Amino acid sequence: MSIVSIRCASSFRCKYLQLPPALRSFVTQFQETQPSRNIRWFSRSIRVRQLPQAPSFKKGSVPAANPSNPNASLRVTTPASLALKTTPTVIYEAPRTPFFTWNALATGTLFFLAGAYTLDNFVLRRPPNLPWFVPYAYGASSLLLISFGVYFVRAPHGLVKSLTVVPVRNGSRPTIKIVLREKPFIPFIKGVVKEASLQDITIGARVAGFQDPWSVLRREIREKKARQNILTRAAFSVAGSFFRILLATRRMWFREGQVKIYIGEDQFWKIDMSGWMMEDGKGIVVCSRLKF
Incomplete structure (x- = not known):
């Protein structure tokens, strides 16, 4: 390798000395401003090695059934994984309406x-x-x-305010119970709180968060720009209020975006699908049964 580099350098030197003085300065300037390809690749390889390496995971690896640390984050959300935690886990929160x-x-x-x-x-x-x-x-x-x-x-009656999974130590086998908080039927009145086991909760349909986070972010950016503009601020406020009233009227007539959640056999409450759901509704699905 050294012999080849020496021959290349000597041949370049011979050709360089044969050039006129005007062309020698041009060639020297070109070589200084345009580094060779080998130099660029060499410097890039050094920078790549200095960067922190991403952790590698084995394909098909699953978390242990009984981890040593109960508070460790688990990949798969199941009733068993929620029961191993030491703190309650909120799986649903209703929006402000x-x-x-x-x-x-x-x-x-x-x-x-x-x-x-x-x-x-x-x-x-x-x-x-x-x-x-x-x-x-x-x-x-x-x-x-x-x-x-x-x-x-009766449209706002029976709406769920939050669903919380509470771990329970029942002997050697940990279990969970679900705490349901009802939104007050009339404002400024305390809502009802109920506790149920995993077998007593049934949902009337499959739930999933339908709000794309990127679309929500884009809408918030557009609304912020419209509020900052002095010309569109008043029109935006009036249009937003009118749209919210129309949306509330449609939900009042047709119960749009509400899913029934049954507590036992007879009583049922309602979940507003526009609220926050853990893992886009997966937490509610794994902690309840589906009623067809």
Whole structure:
């Protein structure tokens, strides 16, 4: 290798000395500004070796069934792995929905009062000289309005505020229990808290977080830019409020984005799918049964 490099250097020196003085300076400047390919690869190899190496994992490796450290992070979320932890694990948190709650209560109250007014003034104390079918028509419409009012008022009732998995030491075998906290039916009132075992929790459909984190981030960036602009700030506020009211009204009518979670055989609550779920809903799936 050294002999080849010496021959290359000598041949370059001979050719260099045969050039005119004007070309010698040009060749020297070109060689100084354009390093050879071997020098670039040599320096890159040194830099790569100095970088920290990524940890290598064996293909198909799985965590131990009984790890020595209970607080160690496990790759697979299962009821057994959650039972080995020493602290409770939150697997679901409901979003803040003030528009939905107040819209449902206000609309339900309005429908209920309209139905009661119609029933009182056109059925119970109906004016004289009316056709025979008028009281029956007003009675049916008043009952329909009252039914819609009760349906709207019950829209925010039974929503789950949070689901927490609590490890329980039952002898030598660790188990878990699930703590369900209900969102208050009426604001400023404390919600109900219930505890259930793993066998008592059943969900009515497959749950999965449908919000892409990148799309959420892009939307937040657009909203931030719109709020900072003095020309679009007012329009953005009005449009955002109007859109939230429309979304709350649609959820109030059709119960959109809500999945029933059964506690035992009879009672059920509801999960808002727009809330936060651990591992995009995998924590809820492994800690409950699916009801078809």
